[in-house]
Amino acid sequence: GRTKCYECNPKAPQKTFPGCTIRNTPSEPIHCIVWSKHLFNQLFGEEDPDQDVSPDTADPEAAGEAGEGALKAKATEEGNVDRVSTRGWAQACKYDPEKLFTKLFHDDINYLLSMDNLWKTRRAPTPLDWKNLPDAVEGSSREPQEQLKDQRCWSVAECADVFSESCKGLWQKFQALKEGDHLVWDKDDRHAMDFVAACANIRANIFGIAQKSRFDVKSMAGNIIPAIATTNAIVAGMVVLHALKVLQDQLDLCQSVYLRLRPNHRGLVIVPEKILEPPNPKCYVCSPKPTVVLTVNTQKMLVKELEEAVLKKVLNMVAPDVRLDDGSGSIIISSEEGETEQNNNKTLVEVGVSDQTVLMVDDFLQNYELVVVISHKEEFPEGVTFEVVAGDDAKPKEEEVTKNGESKEESDDDEMCILGEPADAEVESATEEMEVTEVVEAPSSAKRKLKDIAVPAKKRRRNSDDVTCLEGDDVVV
Numbered sequence: 001g002r003t004k005c006y007e008c009n010p011k012a013p014q015k016t017f018p019g020c021t022i023r024n025t026p027s028e029p030i031h032c033i034v035w036s037k038h039l040f041n042q043l044f045g046e047e048d049p050d051q052d053v054s055p056d057t058a059d060p061e062a063a064g065e066a067g068e069g070a071l072k073a074k075a076t077e078e079g080n081v082d083r084v085s086t087r088g089w090a091q092a093c094k095y096d097p098e099k100l101f102t103k104l105f106h107d108d109i110n111y112l113l114s115m116d117n118l119w120k121t122r123r124a125p126t127p128l129d130w131k132n133l134p135d136a137v138e139g140s141s142r143e144p145q146e147q148l149k150d151q152r153c154w155s156v157a158e159c160a161d162v163f164s165e166s167c168k169g170l171w172q173k174f175q176a177l178k179e180g181d182h183l184v185w186d187k188d189d190r191h192a193m194d195f196v197a198a199c200a201n202i203r204a205n206i207f208g209i210a211q212k213s214r215f216d217v218k219s220m221a222g223n224i225i226p227a228i229a230t231t232n233a234i235v236a237g238m239v240v241l242h243a244l245k246v247l248q249d250q251l252d253l254c255q256s257v258y259l260r261l262r263p264n265h266r267g268l269v270i271v272p273e274k275i276l277e278p279p280n281p282k283c284y285v286c287s288p289k290p291t292v293v294l295t296v297n298t299q300k301m302l303v304k305e306l307e308e309a310v311l312k313k314v315l316n317m318v319a320p321d322v323r324l325d326d327g328s329g330s331i332i333i334s335s336e337e338g339e340t341e342q343n344n345n346k347t348l349v350e351v352g353v354s355d356q357t358v359l360m361v362d363d364f365l366q367n368y369e370l371v372v373v374i375s376h377k378e379e380f381p382e383g384v385t386f387e388v389v390a391g392d393d394a395k396p397k398e399e400e401v402t403k404n405g406e407s408k409e410e411s412d413d414d415e416m417c418i419l420g421e422p423a424d425a426e427v428e429s430a431t432e433e434m435e436v437t438e439v440v441e442a443p444s445s446a447k448r449k450l451k452d453i454a455v456p457a458k459k460r461r462r463n464s465d466d467v468t469c470l471e472g473d474d475v476v477v
Contacts, residue, residue: 007316008280018382024055025118029204029212033221036199037185039104040192042086044174044183053086055112095171097164101130105202125206133157150214156205159198166195187222196221234259234270284315284370291371295387298354298376304344307333314388315370317363325358
């Protein structure tokens with residue numbers, strides 16, 4: 001290709017927060033929003049032990065006998081504590097809003113207060129009483145505000161009313177599901193969004209954090225940038241102008257053009273470059289031989305996690321096929337439904353992936369072919385389970401790959417894609433991240449059949465109509 005693709009510029013990694021901060025010591029609105037989404041999953045969604053919302057007694061700062069009194073108060077005659085999941089307890093009380101509120105925003109907060117070490121240098125949280133809630137927003141006037149409900153901050157009393165209504169609505173939806181099924185949080189579902197907005201603002205009030213409007217919470221919880229028609233119109237116009245230059249064989253007149261979220265130091269919103277920016281030779285998407293090194297603990301990472309967290313979420317694949325480049329052509333992940341489902345809960349080691357293993361990854365829906373070199377690592381920082389490094393210079397087994405006879409076609413794609421903001425630009429806040437949902441239907445005839453598994457798969461091409469371009473903080477045409 002002659003121009004950069006969307007992945008040529010490195011993207012800021014998604015920000016994560018320590019579990020103890022979310023559960024015990026939130027200090028920012030986003031902490032309360034993440035906690036509220038975890039609470040939704042604990043009550044109505046797919047349960048995840050890593051998303052527990054109860055106070056974290058394993059917090060290093062809460063060392064000693066923190067919370068011991070609260071545990072002893074609930075001990076049984078046998079000296080043990082009867083433990084039940086948050087969802088099990090909520091179902092037992094039929095999702096009664098008052099009982100849920102008292103447990104989450106009174107009892108759990110009192111339990112946190114028993115962890116004295118946490119509050120030596122922090123403002124201690126204030127438990128709330130369901131029957132005595134503030135009816136005004138802290139720091140605002142009691143006079144009626146001429147704003148839409150979604151764009152003004154609610155009082156704690158209003159949040160409690162919204163919490164009560166959303167709990168009842170979600171409980172009705174949950175009861176209508178088949179046994180074993182669960183709800184999925186959706187920012188466009190009224191009850192789901194109201195639940196997260198109300199819980200986030202109630203928790204923010206408890207910890208003395210600035211409250212946010214429902215509109216702001218939706219932007220942060222959904223990781224979206226509100227789109228406006230004028231932006232799309234500007235980009236479309238620039239695309240047409242450059243398409244005319246391409247058709248007239250005037251490539252020397254084409255420029256990379258950035259549409260900024262805010263004016264630059266010269267007051268410009270539409271910022272052209274002098275020339276077309278060439279592709280990044282180390283890009284793992286459009287380089288002639290795209291390669292990435294995946295540093296991971298092969299004894300802990302599951303195959304399903306490799307597919308969802310690495311290939312789809314980080315490398316932006318849709319329907320990846322993964323085979324070992326060891327001459328056998330063994331498939332460990334298949335885009336054909338059910339073909340390799342038995343591998344999902346196996347570790348990488350159990351399917352033959354170890355240090356310096358080469359994986360051939362192919363996403364035929366996007367004509368996206370990639371070489372993944374595995375580098376085993378035992379320990380990672382807290383909250384990190386893997387690292388991805390792109391670059392052609394990181395190929396420890398390239399000679400072996402050549403000996404195995406794998407032909408690697410060079411991509412001659414020259415599609416024009418919308419690019420993100422340059423790497424040296426300021427990283428935008430969490431409210432300015434963009435949510436992209438991509439749904440691609442493929443004909444069943446394009447899938448690889450089970451009988452072909454033992455034979456190294458041939459590379460597949462897609463039509464140019466399948467090209468999908470994404471938008472970032474800045475866009476370029």
